[in-house]
Amino acid sequence: xxxxxxxxxxxxxxxxxxxxxxxxRGDLHARGRRFAIAVARFNELVTRxxxxxxxxxxxxxxVSDDDVDVVWVPGAFELPLVARxxxxxxxxxxxxxxxxxxxxxxxxxxxxxxxxxxxxxxAADASGVPVSFGVLTTESLEQALDRAGGNHGNKGWDxxxxxxxxxxxxxxxxxxx
Ligand code: INI
Numbered sequence: 001x002x003x004x005x006x007x008x009x010x011x012x013x014x015x016x017x018x019x020x021x022x023x024x025r026g027d028l029h030a031r032g033r034r035f036a037i038a039v040a041r042f043n044e045l046v047t048r049x050x051x052x053x054x055x056x057x058x059x060x061x062x063v064s065d066d067d068v069d070v071v072w073v074p075g076a077f078e079l080p081l082v083a084r085x086x087x088x089x090x091x092x093x094x095x096x097x098x099x100x101x102x103x104x105x106x107x108x109x110x111x112x113x114x115x116x117x118x119x120x121x122x123a124a125d126a127s128g129v130p131v132s133f134g135v136l137t138t139e140s141l142e143q144a145l146d147r148a149g150g151n152h153g154n155k156g157w158d159x160x161x162x163x164x165x166x167x168x169x170x171x172x173x174x175x176x177x
Pocket of ligand 1: 040074076077101102103108112
């Protein structure tokens with residue numbers, strides 16, 4: 001055994017013995033899980049595509065349509081209230097929030113986008129249920145469409161997959177004391 005081979009063999013055996021922390025990850029097995037989707041009607045041209053993406057993701061991960069409720073709200077500003085109600089109901093393993101806030105269309109972009117993000121976060125914190133953030137904040141309609149099934153993927157799909165992963169992860173973590 002030359003010196004380099006001996007060193008590699010030594011390192012490999014040391015690694016095999018090295019203590020390692022337990023890693024915990026959520027998986028994407030979602031059969032039997034229940035999800036609610038809260039989706040804003042404002043910019044429905046975009047949000048319907050986000051909804052299509054989210055539903056496609058759930059179905060692709062074996063979630064039955066019978067285990068999904070879709071709740072329409074007027075705009076992204078209303079998402080937090082509904083997300084909180086859905087999450088606190090303990091009916092769902094995860095809540096997926098979908099919306100599109102487009103700067104070109106509103107002077108109060110920052111308020112709508114900021115309140116939606118903070119409120120959705122707060123719904124998750126208050127309930128301990130995963131509430132995912134599928135709200136686009138873009139400069140233009142074109143950018144929003146790009147992220148709703150166009151050139152930059154579908155943020156609705158991403159938000160649904162995040163909710164699936166988080167539902168699995170939370171199930172594995174110690175319960176709150
Ligand atoms: N709601 C959105 O979801 N996206 C927007 O871009 C938007 N703009 O442009 O104003 C918007 N406004 C409506 C808001 O969410 C509330 O529905 C409304 O203020 C009533 O509370």
